[in-house]
Amino acid sequence: MYENKTYEIILREKLARVADSLDKREGSIIYDALAPNSLESAMIYAALDAVLNETFPDTASREYLIRRCAERGIKPYVATTALGIGEFNVAVPLGSRFSCGKYNWVVTEQIDTTQFYLTCETAGADPNGYTGTLIPIDYIEGLTMAALVSIAINGEDEEDTESLRLRYLNSFHGQSYGFNRAQYVEVVEALPGVGGCKPYRAWNGPGTVKLVITDSEYGVPSTELIDSVQTAMDPIQNSGEGVGLAPIDHEVTVAGVAASAINIATSLTFASGWTLEEALPYIQQAIDDYFDELNVTWAREENLLVRISQIEYRLLALAGVVDISGTTLNGSTGNLLLDKNAIAVRGTFTNE
Numbered sequence: 001m002y003e004n005k006t007y008e009i010i011l012r013e014k015l016a017r018v019a020d021s022l023d024k025r026e027g028s029i030i031y032d033a034l035a036p037n038s039l040e041s042a043m044i045y046a047a048l049d050a051v052l053n054e055t056f057p058d059t060a061s062r063e064y065l066i067r068r069c070a071e072r073g074i075k076p077y078v079a080t081t082a083l084g085i086g087e088f089n090v091a092v093p094l095g096s097r098f099s100c101g102k103y104n105w106v107v108t109e110q111i112d113t114t115q116f117y118l119t120c121e122t123a124g125a126d127p128n129g130y131t132g133t134l135i136p137i138d139y140i141e142g143l144t145m146a147a148l149v150s151i152a153i154n155g156e157d158e159e160d161t162e163s164l165r166l167r168y169l170n171s172f173h174g175q176s177y178g179f180n181r182a183q184y185v186e187v188v189e190a191l192p193g194v195g196g197c198k199p200y201r202a203w204n205g206p207g208t209v210k211l212v213i214t215d216s217e218y219g220v221p222s223t224e225l226i227d228s229v230q231t232a233m234d235p236i237q238n239s240g241e242g243v244g245l246a247p248i249d250h251e252v253t254v255a256g257v258a259a260s261a262i263n264i265a266t267s268l269t270f271a272s273g274w275t276l277e278e279a280l281p282y283i284q285q286a287i288d289d290y291f292d293e294l295n296v297t298w299a300r301e302e303n304l305l306v307r308i309s310q311i312e313y314r315l316l317a318l319a320g321v322v323d324i325s326g327t328t329l330n331g332s333t334g335n336l337l338l339d340k341n342a343i344a345v346r347g348t349f350t351n352e
Contacts, residue, residue: 001052005045011038057168062161069168076164079123080192082155083224085111086118086134089145098134100148103127105134117224118148120155125216128154152224153193154216179247185299187245188213191232193225196257196299198341207240208251212341218295219343221256230254257298260338261347262291262306266315266327268351274320276351283321283349286314291344298343306336306344326352 014034015024024030054064066076084105086098091114096107098118103126105118118134120127134146174182181199188197188211195214203210213229215221221229230236234244234252242248264287270279290311294304308327315321329336330347338344 002045002049005042007039007042010041011035014038057165060165062164065161065165065168069164072168072171074164074168074171077156077159077190079158080156081123082120082125082127082151083108083153083193084118084120084131084148085150085152086116087145087147087149088114088116088143090114090140090142092116092140092143092146096140097121097137098146098148099137100132100134101127101130103130104137105148117152123155125155125157127151128217152222153228156192156216179250184209184211188229188233189299191229193221194229195219196296198299204251204253207249208253209246211252211254212257213254214257214295214298214343218292218298219345220259226254226256255341258339258342259345260342262336262344263330263347263350264311264327265331265350265352266312267325268315268321269323271320271322279318279320280349282318283315284346286318287311287346287349290314291346295343303340304338304342304344306338308333308335 011034014037015031018024018030018034022030053059054061057065057068060068069075086105086107091110092107094107094110094116098105098107104121106121107116108119109117111117128151131148131150134148136143136146176183176186179187184199185197188194188199193216195216195218197214198212200210200212202208211229211233213221213226215225230252232244233254234240234246234250238244240249240251242250244252246252268276268279270276291306294306298304306329308329311329312324312327315324327333
């Protein structure tokens with residue numbers, strides 16, 4: 001807004017207001033008096049421009065965006081810790097601490113004789129990629145085997161600025177109130193480990209609500225995550241009593257999204273020196289990237305549509321691939337419309 005209020009322009013405008021009969025050359029008394037004042041004026045305009053940017057939510061930096069969000073009761077999602085499943089050759093005491101890679105984990109709950117839940121001591125999404133041997137931090141008698149075998153609930157990073165900005169702007173389009181659809185989505189997606197949510201009314205009679213969810217990486221949620229969301233929203237043993245976050249008389253059932261395997265067959269022409277075996281890892285990664293981008297939109301779409309054109313475009317962009325034709329998805333030559341509660345995952349890939 002103040003792009004034309006630079007030091008040079010302001011100084012030139014001020015000198016123009018001084019009579020030409022006076023000495024206004026650089027180094028003169030008049031010039032030396034107006035130059036510092038022009039610089040200060042330019043700095044004021046720069047500050048005013050920054051204030052304007054921080055005033056509006058579409059241009060505000062994170063600090064001031066958070067303050068604007070607070071006006072509508074919106075707070076950035078905090079980082080959460082990952083929940084893993086560990087296997088041991090002996091029962092280990094609750095509170096025992098182990099390290100795996102560069103992160104420490106603490107035993108929080110027993111599953112059975114040799115399996116326990118462990119919670120990462122570091123919040124964020126990075127520990128989700130760590131499984132393998134657990135090294136005890138404190139001595140445990142009889143322990144000869146300890147392994148982190150899987151991540152039951154993913155840890156999540158603190159909500160990034162652009163995601164928070166989008167939530168703020170979207171809050172004007174769908175008012176969240178009284179556990180309408182918008183509030184169910186808002187509350188469930190704020191729970192640790194949840195990526196997307198689709199609510200369904202009266203799915204099993206009056207007063208019943210079904211919530212279908214994805215995990216924080218927009219994949220199929222674990223049983224532990226489904227149970228955690230069920231307990232938070234409407235514990236099964238007190239269904240409809242309003243003990244959880246859902247209002248009284250709402251009998252809530254939480255379910256996970258289904259994975260729909262997409263089998264791809266096509267005819268690829270490779271550049272000289274390339275073979276399918278060499279290109280296959282890049283092909284698989286390109287397909288996975290497309291499906292990941294598609295699955296992120298699942299909660300906001302009625303159905304996901306897997307497009308042949310998107311797959312062919314991405315494969316043609318790979319080094320070593322010069323042409324593609326005859327692509328089919330699950331044996332069909334057309335685009336594939338998935339079930340409303342299904343996400344896309346890579347199945348088989350065949351080069352015919």
